[in-house]
Amino acid sequence: MVLKDVQNERDARNIYLKRVGVKGVRYPVVVLDRAQGTQATIATINMYVDLPKDYRGTHMSRFIEVLNEFHLEINPKRVKDILNRLKDVLNAKRAVIEVEFPYFVKKQAPVTKSESYLEYTCSFEAEIFDGKFDFLTSVLVPIHTLCPCSKEISERGAHNQRALCKVSFESKEMIWIEDIIEVVEKSASAPIFTLLKRPDEKYVTELAYDNPKFVEDVARDVAIELKKYDKIKWYKVEVESYESIHAHNAYACVTSDELEEQI
Numbered sequence: 492m493v494l495k496d497v498q499n500e501r502d503a504r505n506i507y508l509k510r511v512g513v514k515g516v517r518y519p520v521v522v523l524d525r526a527q528g529t530q531a532t533i534a535t536i537n538m539y540v541d542l543p544k545d546y547r548g549t550h551m552s553r554f555i556e557v558l559n560e561f562h563l564e565i566n567p568k569r570v571k572d573i574l575n576r577l578k579d580v581l582n583a584k585r586a587v588i589e590v591e592f593p594y595f596v597k598k599q600a601p602v603t604k605s606e607s608y609l610e611y612t613c614s615f616e617a618e619i620f621d622g623k624f625d626f627l628t629s630v631l632v633p634i635h636t637l638c639p640c641s642k643e644i645s646e647r648g649a650h651n652q653r654a655l656c657k658v659s660f661e662s663k664e665m666i667w668i669e670d671i672i673e674v675v676e677k678s679a680s681a682p683i684f685t686l687l688k689r690p691d692e693k694y695v696t697e698l699a700y701d702n703p704k705f706v707e708d709v710a711r712d713v714a715i716e717l718k719k720y721d722k723i724k725w726y727k728v729e730v731e732s733y734e735s736i737h738a739h740n741a742y743a744c745v746t747s748d749e750l751e752e753q754i
């Protein structure tokens with residue numbers, strides 16, 4: 492029995508679509524890991540191509556076939572190959588992939604050296620169009636911030652909370668996710684850990700108290716550190732703190748081009 496190819500039908504509405512494809516594909520992938528070589532994880536993937544105005548639909552199954560072809564290996568070099576392949580098999584001019592995945596890093600507690608894994612949400616967004624390849628990596632780092640104002644004006648303690656710092660960057664060469672995590676954690680009042688024994692808890696409590704930071708302080712300190720990386724072409728730093736004394740969040744953001752304009 493011949494199955495009609497509805498997607499391939501002509502369309503007379505004369506409308507070009509910039510992005511058509513599949514969204515929210517949960518898929519096992521393998522990403523590069525500085526300590527172990529590779530790490531298996533589960534990604535949520537969006538993939539798009541453009542569709543000429545005279546075609547009714549794209550061929551959704553081919554997106555998944557291309558993912559399979561690449562043996563689920565997701566890294567900057569492979570992503571470029573995946574996009575070129577998508578363009579070829581879907582006869583497109585533009586191809587886009589967005590991959591978000593949990594990435595686990597083994598950490599040692601500061602005093603007892605107890606080991607545990609901490610989850611960082613990472614993503615890659617890449618696009619090929621008109622011979623141009625854009626690749627953006629994002630790393631979301633949970634941190635601890637202690638309010639400098641609260642410390643200054645209070646007779647006892649200071650309010651402190653978990654915050655999230657998101658670094659998005661374009662680079663000339665590959666940069667390890669772990670390098671970005673280290674930059675952010677050093678710029679916080681203290682890092683976050685999955686496993687802390689009492690001596691560790693005392694240490695991080697005092698470390699945060701000795702390093703009070705507004706969201707603005709973290710954003711600026713991360714920006715200064717990232718500026719030292721020659722490999723980074725562009726970056727954006729966003730910090731959001733889940734305030735413990737408010738029902739709303741504090742937020743700060745800076746991009747490398749805003750910084751350049753001020754120099």
Ligand SMILES: Nc1nc2c(ncn2[C@@H]2O[C@H](COP(=O)(O)OP(=O)(O)OP(=O)(O)O)[C@@H](O)[C@H]2O)c(=O)[nH]1
Pocket residue numbers: 496498548549550551552553
């Ligand atoms: N384009 C498009 N396809 C859809 C949509 N919803 C479901 N599909 C289905 O996606 C499936 C795969 O379509 P194709 O990739 O064109 O399948 P195919 O013709 O077997 O594959 P090729 O021979 O490679 O073209 C079909 O079952 C479609 O009906 C939609 O909104 N748009």
